Amino acid sequence: MDDLCKSSMKFFADQQLCYADVLPPHEVRARIQVAVLNFLKILNSPDPAISNLPLINRKSSNSRVREGLFTEVSWLFLSHSFSKRSLMRANAAKAFIRVWKVMEMCFEILTEEKQVTQRELFYKLLCDSPDYFSSQLQVNRTIQDVVALLRCSRNSLGIMASSKGLVAGRILFQEPNQEVVDCSACGSSGYAISGDLKLLDSLIMKTDARYIIVVEKHAVFQRLAEDHVFNQIPSILLTAKGYPDIATRFLLHRMSGAFPDLPILALVDWNPAGLAILCTYKFGSIGMGLEAYRYACNVKWLGLRGDDLQLIPEQSLAPLKPRDLQIAKGLTSSVILQENYRDELALMMQSGKRAEIEALYFHGYDYLGKYIAKKIVQANYI
Template structure:
């Protein structure tokens, strides 16, 4: 069955789906060396030229949703449409040079057998080439360009995820040779998720939970852990404090693979951004380029949803902002939303308002746990 699932990932509507490989350092260095040699070969040819860099486009127009034939899991992939970085185009010249500069840095990192975060890489590049990398955004985009060029993951390039994630509840973690961490005893702050994917891969996991609950907001996560909600409903709570980073998604994926029978439920604000966060966990993200599909999980939407709005006092609703409407339009045009999710977005737009989870505190600080428990018992999630 697994072979059949994997083969289904290769093609969609007769188009090859692209992804970033997880490869050892020696192979990544070899890919970099081949790129350099090819560049020099064209530069030294009888008709010398500066070759463009062919990159897989990171746009929704180049994305496909691969719907599982044997499971409910759907994932976002990029197909073979190419964009280029060219030194000869004024608006792309700096981006072209940035790719080679980051490639050089990654080669050195791999030679030294080190790993760095994107933030650490930014400060190194800021010191070396401030005119090329004036902001973190330039570094992040260039890393994705390099992933698209070399077809290998960020982690394979020696770049670690900067994790914001926390986990708590009915789960124990153990790195080989070290003490067991009981995530139910970590207090209201939970256990900090490491950005080292290799370490997360080595963790030995044990759980007696019945559900996994993704919590959008740190404050809500703290409330639930403070109330020991995971004992009321045997569960694992996980938060990325907003849009998920790669490490949080990876650990969730590992837990899901270790305990595939545990439903994964998401508790997010009733607004376009909340749904976008859920969709990143559920489908992946085009913004992550060739790593878009990786670590997608079959997440269900627990709340807040439109059928919960009678619980929200009228004065707690907030008007949608232009950014909310922009996210809503992006979601509706993405091709990834389930029909029930589209209906929710349509209601948001029609009402022109959004609601936050904290609005449920109108009923008392202990109401949130009761609300979640009732929805779980009634299987009220989509």
């Protein structure tokens, strides 16, 4: 399992960049078999021992930001630093066994040529190994351990993304051998993004839009779609209903590649969580650091911004919550936060306030479209 960057990443100077391969099922099964054989070999040696599992460290201390040489896209990556799962340490023993259990399950899934969601995998493991799996979070973290051990993508393991994302506006989608879907005719409910990354990769897409607008909140997305803002501002609307899932990020990345001249503009709440959501779309996440470059996009922060507070009545501003302070602390220590984002975050902390997009309804329920159009002109995206 090559720990250096291969030909697809040869344009980057930092050879410590670690990433997960997209592999066919037989190659993933081979990597699992090699891991098992190596483990058994050490157990059967003259000096038997239980070897640690060397995983790529997924902590912020091991994260860096990589900028493309020929694009404006930057992303988080993890360098070649290991963490370990040990059967000999009491606090890590169960986590060690969970890795093997998930690998065993993935081997079965790939052999049967199936795909499962993380939720389906959780219930299967809960029934088969209740002593080791008691929560979805344990399964999610263990999946990332397996990705870090085998250096293959989560989708390559047969684990399908659970999608909550929606698209509306001026784009046509066509799945193989299916009818064309006009997302401008899908109503306020939009086009539901599939969790099958292979299907998303095969979509034929056509658009006459001039912008892609990423909306943090489902309710705001519905308002914009219902008002047909995408006709007033020729655009594609996309939401993941909060923190973005992999499928939504994957489709956005695909659209950015298919339509490279379309600016991607983010409409998020003016609070630390909104900024964190924007950064996830833009740079990826540390937890998915081995795959972040597959989903990163050059997303611009349209609003809400600090200079928009003059549009919002004082009584609509709410005090920052403890969760906001926790997120702000993480963002402040992050390597991804560029200077103008730090300034916005500092203003949030200084004011002690948070503003939600819906506060703009003070000016009328049809004001959002006017606000977006004004911000596009001000930012010179026209």
